[in-house]
Amino acid sequence: xTGETLGLVAVAAVLVGASVLVVLARNLFHSVLWLALALVxxxxxxLLLHAEFLAGVQVLLYAGGVVTIVVFAIMLTERxxxxxxxxxxxxxxxxxVVALAVFGGIxxxxxxxxxxxxxxxxxxxxxxxxxxxxxxxxxAFEVLGVLLVAALLGAVYLxxxxx
Amino acid sequence: MATSETTLAALIVxxxxxxxxxxxxxxxxxxxxxxxGVVALVGSGAALVxxxxxxxxxxxxxxxxxxxxxxxxFTPSREIEATxxxxxxxxxxxxxxxxxxxxxxxxxxxxxxxxxxxxxxLYSLGYLADERPGGLGRYYLYQSLFAFSMLGLVFSPNFLxxxxxWELVGxxxxxxxxYYYQRPAAARAAVKAFWVTKLGDLGLVLGxxxxxxxxxxxxxxxxxxxxxxxxxxxxxxxxxxxxxxLGAVGKSAQFPLHVWLPDAMEGPTxxxxxxxxATMVTAGVYLVARAFPLFAAAPGLLTVVAWVGAFTALLxxxxxxxxxxxxxxxxxxxxxxxxxxxxxxxxGAPAAxxxxxxxxxxxxxxxxLAAGAVIHAVATxxxxxxxxxxxxxxxxxxxxxxxxxxxxGLPPLSGFVSKEAVLAAVWQAPGLGxxxxxLAVTVFLTAFYMGRAVVLTFFGxxxxxxxxxxxxxxxxxxxxxxxxxxxxxxxxxxxxxxxGFAQFFAGHLDATLPHGPDWLPWLSVGLAGAxxxxxxxxxxxxxxxxxxxxxxxxxxxxxxxxxxxxxATYAAMYRGALLxxxxxxxxxxxxxxxxxxxxxSAWTLRAGAxxxxxxxxxxQDYLYGVAAGVLLLLVIWAWP
Amino acid sequence: MLxxxxxxxxxxxxxxxxxxxxxxxxxxILLGIELMLNAVNIxLVAFARAGAxxxxxxxxxxxxxxxxxxxxVGLAIVIVIFRVRRTVEADHxxxxxx
Numbered sequence: 076x077t078g079e080t081l082g083l084v085a086v087a088a089v090l091v092g093a094s095v096l097v098v099l100a101r102n103l104f105h106s107v108l109w110l111a112l113a114l115v116x117x118x119x120x121x122l123l124l125h126a127e128f129l130a131g132v133q134v135l136l137y138a139g140g141v142v143t144i145v146v147f148a149i150m151l152t153e154r155x156x157x158x159x160x161x162x163x164x165x166x167x168x169x170x171x172v173v174a175l176a177v178f179g180g181i182x183x184x185x186x187x188x189x190x191x192x193x194x195x196x197x198x199x200x201x202x203x204x205x206x207x208x209x210x211x212x213x214x215a216f217e218v219l220g221v222l223l224v225a226a227l228l229g230a231v232y233l234x235x236x237x238x
Numbered sequence: 239m240a241t242s243e244t245t246l247a248a249l250i251v252x253x254x255x256x257x258x259x260x261x262x263x264x265x266x267x268x269x270x271x272x273x274x275g276v277v278a279l280v281g282s283g284a285a286l287v288x289x290x291x292x293x294x295x296x297x298x299x300x301x302x303x304x305x306x307x308x309x310x311x312f313t314p315s316r317e318i319e320a321t322x323x324x325x326x327x328x329x330x331x332x333x334x335x336x337x338x339x340x341x342x343x344x345x346x347x348x349x350x351x352x353x354x355x356x357x358x359x360l361y362s363l364g365y366l367a368d369e370r371p372g373g374l375g376r377y378y379l380y381q382s383l384f385a386f387s388m389l390g391l392v393f394s395p396n397f398l399x400x401x402x403x404w405e406l407v408g409x410x411x412x413x414x415x416x417y418y419y420q421r422p423a424a425a426r427a428a429v430k431a432f433w434v435t436k437l438g439d440l441g442l443v444l445g446x447x448x449x450x451x452x453x454x455x456x457x458x459x460x461x462x463x464x465x466x467x468x469x470x471x472x473x474x475x476x477x478x479x480x481x482x483x484l485g486a487v488g489k490s491a492q493f494p495l496h497v498w499l500p501d502a503m504e505g506p507t508x509x510x511x512x513x514x515x516a517t518m519v520t521a522g523v524y525l526v527a528r529a530f531p532l533f534a535a536a537p538g539l540l541t542v543v544a545w546v547g548a549f550t551a552l553l554x555x556x557x558x559x560x561x562x563x564x565x566x567x568x569x570x571x572x573x574x575x576x577x578x579x580x581x582x583x584x585x586g587a588p589a590a591x592x593x594x595x596x597x598x599x600x601x602x603x604x605x606x607l608a609a610g611a612v613i614h615a616v617a618t619x620x621x622x623x624x625x626x627x628x629x630x631x632x633x634x635x636x637x638x639x640x641x642x643x644x645x646x647g648l649p650p651l652s653g654f655v656s657k658e659a660v661l662a663a664v665w666q667a668p669g670l671g672x673x674x675x676x677l678a679v680t681v682f683l684t685a686f687y688m689g690r691a692v693v694l695t696f697f698g699x700x701x702x703x704x705x706x707x708x709x710x711x712x713x714x715x716x717x718x719x720x721x722x723x724x725x726x727x728x729x730x731x732x733x734x735x736x737x738g739f740a741q742f743f744a745g746h747l748d749a750t751l752p753h754g755p756d757w758l759p760w761l762s763v764g765l766a767g768a769x770x771x772x773x774x775x776x777x778x779x780x781x782x783x784x785x786x787x788x789x790x791x792x793x794x795x796x797x798x799x800x801x802x803x804x805x806a807t808y809a810a811m812y813r814g815a816l817l818x819x820x821x822x823x824x825x826x827x828x829x830x831x832x833x834x835x836x837x838x839s840a841w842t843l844r845a846g847a848x849x850x851x852x853x854x855x856x857x858q859d860y861l862y863g864v865a866a867g868v869l870l871l872l873v874i875w876a877w878p
Numbered sequence: 879m880l881x882x883x884x885x886x887x888x889x890x891x892x893x894x895x896x897x898x899x900x901x902x903x904x905x906x907i908l909l910g911i912e913l914m915l916n917a918v919n920i921x922l923v924a925f926a927r928a929g930a931x932x933x934x935x936x937x938x939x940x941x942x943x944x945x946x947x948x949x950x951v952g953l954a955i956v957i958v959i960f961r962v963r964r965t966v967e968a969d970h971x972x973x974x975x976x
Contacts, residue, residue: 079879080879080882083882083883083886087882087886090886090890091886091889091890091893094889094890094893094894094913095893097893097897097909097910097913098893098894098896098897098900098901098906098909098910098913103903103905103906106906106909107909110909110912110913113890113913113916114912114916117916117919117920120883120886120920120923121920121923124883124923124924124927125927126923126926126927126935126938128935129923129935129938129939129942132939132942133919133942136942136943136946137912137916137942137945137946140946141912141945141946141949144949144950144953145905145908145909145949145953147953148905148953148956148957149905151957151960152905152956152957152960152966166858166862166899166900167900169862169899169900170895170896170898170899170900171896171900173862173865173866173869173895173896173899174892174893174895174896174899175892176869177865177868177869177891177892177895178888178889178891178892180868180869180872180873180876181872181884181888181891181892182885182888183876184872184876185881185884185885185888186881186885187876190880190881190928198927198935199932199935203932204932204935204936204939207932207936208936208939212936215940219940219943219944222943222944222947223943223947226947226948226950226951227947227950229951229954230950230951230953230954231954233951233954233955233957233958234954234957234958236961850976852976853974853975853976854972854975855971855972855973855974855975855976856968856969856971856972857907857968857971858898858899858900858907858968861898861899862899865895865899
């Protein structure tokens with residue numbers, strides 16, 4: 076049992092456990108907090124995969140930004156403060172079946188597919204990533220920027236009050 | 239190829255056409271009323287003059303040909319046909335031609351038609367003097383159109399042209415019967431006439447087409463030749479010529495298609511005189527005479543013609559006995575006399591039938607016009623409201639009596655000669671004993687109802703209201719001319735002329751007028767005299783009260799008053815068949831055709847409503863679908 | 879080794895799908911979507927590590943950015959819906975019902 080394997084097992088356990096709690100928690104706030112944990116665990120997975128820059132971005136944007144936004148949204152859409160409403164709908168059984176089926180399907184494909192040996196060596200450096208971004212992928216990069224602006228404007232417009 | 243005879247014939251047809259065209263295309267001329275009448279008169283007058291010329295020309299030529307035959311031993315053919323190609327077809331011969339056929343039959347018929355048309359148009363100037371000028375113009379347009387159509391029919395050299403003019407004549411009859419179009423009864427009568435004759439025309443066109451299909455010919459001469467050559471199967475021939483005969487049944491009002499003629503009296507009286515006495519209704523008789531070689535070659539057909547004719551004669555005579563309307567008496571009388579003509583043709587003596595056609599044309603037109611004068615004077619058609627008119631209208635009474643006697647068949651009037659010929663022909667023909675009896679009884683009945691009509695109108699009863707008087711000269715003139723004709727037309731057939739009827743027709747029709755046994759003239763005169771006397775006895779001197787007589791015949795009389803229920807039968811057939819059929823079709827349309835569509839739409843809606851459940855509007859439910867799709871794809875794609 | 883990462887990603891994906899299908903609150907559903915996107919990211923990076931090249935990392939980066947924008951806009955919509963209909967339960971949002 077190598078160190079990487081051990082680490083993978085641990086992080087994976089945290090990730091899966093947090094995810095389960097995200098979808099099963101009674102209180103929506105708790106769900107969000109468990110989501111934060113799951114996102115951090117994902118960052119851990121990235122680290123194990125030698126994608127340090129990505130791990131950092133994950134923590135910054137996801138765990139930081141997204142969770143904050145969601146918390147604000149929850150605050151703005153609560154009808155009765157503090158009341159715990161039933162969070163699961165009628166379709167819980169069907170959902171479980173479908174989810175299990177999907178997992179089973181993907182797992183079957185994954186386990187059967189002929190995959191190559193595990194690679195070695197360090198991952199790409201941030202400099203390399205940045206160079207490629209502004210070299211081969213510059214168009215997508217710029218479009219992403221436009222997308223971000225559009226999303227910003229859209230969110231502001233949608234959420235404004237009429238006065 | 240055109241000769242002077244055919245040119246004359248073409249002119250005879252063209253002059254009324256020109257008048258009709260002028261009146262048709264020039265509304266101001268029509269609105270001028272009397273002027274339109276003059277235009278029409280010029281057209282028909284010109285036709286009359288030319289027709290007389292043509293007929294006499296042919297007669298003289300026949301006389302010379304007779305001399306030829308007697309001296310040289312052969313008869314030059316006097317039948318001239320001139321045609322133009324009309325419908326082309328592959329090959330050298332055209333499919334159909336249009337033209338004129340001049341022979342003794344057509345020239346005499348044309349002369350009669352032109353004469354009666356002219357006299358009737360002249361008479362109408364007086365009879366319809368009270369009409370609106372626009373209406374009068376319309377009347378004369380129809381009259382000219384009719385004259386053109388009838389003359390075109392007479393001179394037709396082939397079946398196709400005859401059929402075209404046949405239908406035109408039917409159209410003119412419809413237009414003229416429905417002249418008083420604002421009267422519902424007149425409109426209905428016009429439509430009825432059209433429908434009933436159309437039924438017969440169906441047979442006519444089928445027969446023509448079938449004949450053409452078998453022989454490729456429309457022309458009378460050519461068809462007679464191919465029939466004589468024995469090229470056609472006799473059964474087929476009987477079928478097709480029988481269908482052609484159906485057309486004659488409709489047009490000439492034979493049983494059972496006679497029901498339109500009494501109702502056609504809704505038209506003005508001059509119209510009745512022209513087309514429902516002398517000319518249009520005789521077109522059927524003319525057709526049978528024209529196509530006589532074809533009729534003779536079809537086994538059994540002539541027998542049918544004779545029997546139907548005799549039965550019609552008897553039936554119509556019984557119906558004439560119970561009529562109150564003077565025009566209806568004359569209408570049924572026309573039906574009866576048409577039956578006479580047809581019986582003669584069926585007995586194999588076309589000349590006798592044609593002679594009766596000619597004489598009947600004179601005295602029936604005379605009777606109608608005289609009746610018109612009476613109606614004009616007393617403003618009613620009902621004989622029981624007339625009476626003692628002989629003193630007030632001596633001229634009219636005199637000519638009416640002449641016509642009545644001619645119709646009854648008293649010598650030396652023309653009616654006697656032609657009726658004699660008919661009876662002789664039927665007597666001589668084999669197997670027509672019962673028709674002969676029917677005709678004999680009809681002689682008695684004819685005389686009886688004419689006697690009744692004369693007495694009721696002019697001699698008996700109480701006088702009418704108002705001051706009736708004789709008609710003005712423009713109406714009286716034609717009456718006198720027709721009276722003279724009624725007397726003298728018989729002379730055509732007697733041996734007085736250098737060339738007799740038979741010799742005139744020699745080579746075209748077997749025109750020997752039959753002479754029956756010696757007692758036949760005595761029989762017919764006796765029956766006629768007895769009928770007249772009986773009529774006078776019952777209605778003038780009251781020897782037997784008419785009411786008692788009617789009661790004696792009881793149910794028969796009542797049935798006769800209803801036309802023996804024929805009209806009711808037709809109406810029921812129409813209602814039953816047509817409306818019943820319509821109801822069935824309607825049901826099919828509503829429940830089957832529409833039903834299919836309705837069911838389809840109902841199922842579509844139900845399916846839609848059923849499927850609508852899927853659209854819950856909730857995104858999560860749609861996601862289920864997506865997930866299921868992904869699973870499906872996984873299975874299809876990666877299943878081992 | 880790679881398989882392990884893929885299986886983990888598959889598990890997270892399935893859990894996220896379960897959450898999307900069975901949560902009532904709209905924001906809860908969005909959290910489930912987050913998990914699914916996250917799992918995809920893990921997949922991408924794992925394959926990139928296994929030799930698919932730099933494109934995998936770049937794509938993962940892009941996906942994070944886009945996910946963030948999607949969450950922002952989505953939450954804005956949820957807020958507007960709450961303002962109009964005073965509810966964020968997915969069961970009540972069925973205006974498109976046939």
